Amino acid sequence: MSRLLPTTPPPRPAAAGSPSREPAAALDVTAARAVDPAPSSLLIWAALWTVYIVWGSTYLALRVLVETIPPLISTGTRFLLAGTLMLGALALRRRAVRISRSEALSCLVVGSLMMGAVATVATAEQDVPSNLAALLVACVPLWVLLLRRLGGERIAPRLVLAVIIGFAGVGVLLQPGGQTGGAPLLSLLLVVCSTPAWATGSYLSRRLALPAQPLVSVGWQMVLGGTVVGLAGVVAGEPFDLDVGGFSTESIAAWIYLALIGSALAFTAYAWLLQNAPISRVATYAYVNPVVAIALGWLILDEAVTGITIAGAAVIVLAVAVVVRSEARDQAGASS
Numbered sequence: 001m002s003r004l005l006p007t008t009p010p011p012r013p014a015a016a017g018s019p020s021r022e023p024a025a026a027l028d029v030t031a032a033r034a035v036d037p038a039p040s041s042l043l044i045w046a047a048l049w050t051v052y053i054v055w056g057s058t059y060l061a062l063r064v065l066v067e068t069i070p071p072l073i074s075t076g077t078r079f080l081l082a083g084t085l086m087l088g089a090l091a092l093r094r095r096a097v098r099i100s101r102s103e104a105l106s107c108l109v110v111g112s113l114m115m116g117a118v119a120t121v122a123t124a125e126q127d128v129p130s131n132l133a134a135l136l137v138a139c140v141p142l143w144v145l146l147l148r149r150l151g152g153e154r155i156a157p158r159l160v161l162a163v164i165i166g167f168a169g170v171g172v173l174l175q176p177g178g179q180t181g182g183a184p185l186l187s188l189l190l191v192v193c194s195t196p197a198w199a200t201g202s203y204l205s206r207r208l209a210l211p212a213q214p215l216v217s218v219g220w221q222m223v224l225g226g227t228v229v230g231l232a233g234v235v236a237g238e239p240f241d242l243d244v245g246g247f248s249t250e251s252i253a254a255w256i257y258l259a260l261i262g263s264a265l266a267f268t269a270y271a272w273l274l275q276n277a278p279i280s281r282v283a284t285y286a287y288v289n290p291v292v293a294i295a296l297g298w299l300i301l302d303e304a305v306t307g308i309t310i311a312g313a314a315v316i317v318l319a320v321a322v323v324v325r326s327e328a329r330d331q332a333g334a335s336s
Contacts, residue, residue: 044273047269047270050269052285052289053292055266056288056291061257061262062130062133063129064251065255066123068251071125072119075115075229076115077255079222081259083218083222084223086264090213095216099220100209106210111220111223114197124190127181128180129183131296131305132303132309135169135309138320141320141327142166142319142323143199151203166316172308174188178304178308215267283325287321290317294313
């Protein structure tokens with residue numbers, strides 16, 4: 001998810017996460033703003049393609065990771081490492097990384113929701129194909145919009161319609177067929193249940209007292225959320241059945257990739273984009289990442305891409321594109 005995924009609205013940065021945004025994810029980009037003057041177009045596109053490719057590939061990496069390494073322990077430790085490295089790098093650059101108790105509590109709540117969502121996807125991907133998981137997680141912006149409506153905000157009718165259409169696409173993908181890869185319904189529902197958790201973290205990130213510096217906020221969310229997920233793995237008994245000798249080279253490489261590239265590098269690129277690129281352009285990751293995930297799953301893991309996959313993907317990506325672009329336009333208008 002991870003993907004996965006954080007927003008950085010001034011003065012409050014958003015949450016960490018992509019589901020692989022972690023992660024995915026599926027981050028609430030609507031609260032971000034661009035800062036003028038913008039840097040070179042080449043640099044912006046380099047950072048944007050980093051987010052596209054890296055976060056789009058995290059679902060594949062999760063699938064490989066959980067083949068031989070337990071999902072909760074692996075997810076918790078990789079976020080703990082990524083967050084520690086991020087905060088350590090900031091401290092070496094003489095940036096203030098200490099936070100108040102209220103900020104720590106906010107990071108704990110948001111981080112636990114988002115890292116927990118990624119861990120849930122990782123657990124489900126023991127059975128669920130990575131391309132299907134990516135498509136189901138892509139609905140996070142729809143859940144965020146729904147939470148805002150439940151919170152009393154007025155939502156344009158066209159966006160309500162987009163949410164309904166998007167969830168209809170989810171229903172299409174959950175139908176029995178080759179697109180599920182034979183995954184049991186419970187595993188599919190685990191992925192579906194991860195999305196409101198991530199969306200809730202994204203929604204709360206705009207309402208809680210998070211640290212003012214985006215990377216500090218993301219770093220602490222990963223450290224605290226990763227710790228919670230790791231402890232959940234201990235409670236679930238994962239360490240007692242751990243067979244380190246059974247870890248495959250591929251799974252270890254996936255863990256390193258997710259910690260260093262999928263979390264630390266991609267989140268840094270994303271936070272930089274939020275401050276330096278037009279929000280309408282940054283928002284495109286929300287519907288590009290699932291396409292990348294489908295392509296990589298088919299190319300590397302030989303995952304099936306059926307007619308149902310394509311139909312469900314088209315419906316979900318269209319709905320998400322309508323929501324994200326509309327919200328980005330509204331945000332850009334409000335900040336101009």
